[in-house]
Amino acid sequence: MKNCFIVASFVAFATVGASSAFAADMGNMNMGKSDSAEKVAHGVGVVKDIDTKQNTIILSHQPIKELNWSAMTMAFKVSDEKLLKGVKVGDQVSFDLKGSGMSPVVTAIRPAR
């Protein structure tokens, strides 16, 4: 997850000059919303591996705008082990992420096609 954070920071700096909307978002986040730590982000990707013992799923995800993440393959914790039963390796999925910083938790997974 450290790599994820470094990449996200780099993307944020690289795009801040080009996007005034981004600066506005940051202003709102710092001044207004106290619930920003619990915001939900949405991603799409491909299931690479599933670990039902540790309740993790490895997803090769596309860029996630809400988190300023670029595309990468990484492991996510899931909020409920049942989420892992509805998918299999190789599936195209869309998913919801909840939480803050570098370790959001997957709260929903849906097949994407």
Ligand SMILES: [Cu+2]
């Ligand atoms: Cu990532």
